[in-house]
Amino acid sequence: MPAAIASIQVGRIRTEGESTSSDSMSLRWTTAFYKFPVSGPVHVHWLGIDDDETADMKHHGGVDKAVLGYSAEHYPAWSAELSSSDFADPDGSDCGWSAFGCGAFAENLTISAQTESSVCIGDRYFVGEHEATAVILEISQPRQPCWKISRRWKHKTLTKQVAKTGRTGWYFRVLREGMINVNDSMTLIERRHPNWTIQRANDIMLGREADRYAVAELMAMPELSESWKQSLA
DSSP states (O other): OOOOEEEEEOOOOOEEEETTTTSTBBBBBOOOOOOEEEOEEEEEEETTTTTOOOTTTSSOOGGGGGGEEETHHHHHHHHOOOOOSSSSSSSSSSSSGGSTTTTOOSSSSSEEEETTTBBBBTTEEEEEEEEETTTEEEEEEOOOHHHHHHHHTTOOTTTHHHHHHHOOOOOEEEEEEEEEEEEEEEEEEEOOOOTTTTHHHHHHHTTTTOOOOHHHHHHHHHHSSSHHHHHHH
């Protein structure tokens, strides 16, 4: 089955929580992690998707991390492994288990027929049906799971589970701006580094592969984001 966009999400900056809370899952924070599905078409530009905001520009956003993708194939696995009892706020609100679906990991694009083991650093895609007008996306790095995943869902071990399972998602840079829509196909047009899947890059970052020559090879890739190169140095 060809890869396609299963859902598109955007989110606005919001502040919530209690500044005096003794519970780390309830502390006050400002975030744009909450992403919700939108009907298309939407405009994609060099820095992301129209109407999508970034609260922490130091660690997120920018040209190398313009669009976050996540595999639609992972949601059935999460549903099988987690239950409402794993969450601190399973009350049917937008913080609870009932909202755990497309966009749950703050991805902009939920993508069918792709996973971390099947996509590679530097992969380029046409998004859309007509090559002349298609958006062009290029994979720049894996997504590094951070504390915000656990904080958003009030699930203290969820970030660790994301890293352990390798279901991290990955970032795209935008090489050609344009409009995209739900169900648009994602056609691979170039694969320069077939040995460097997102899964393998994750293994390097997390120390599951410790070959120093492999680290050097990964760092030398011009398509790899600068932030990842700095983290690996």
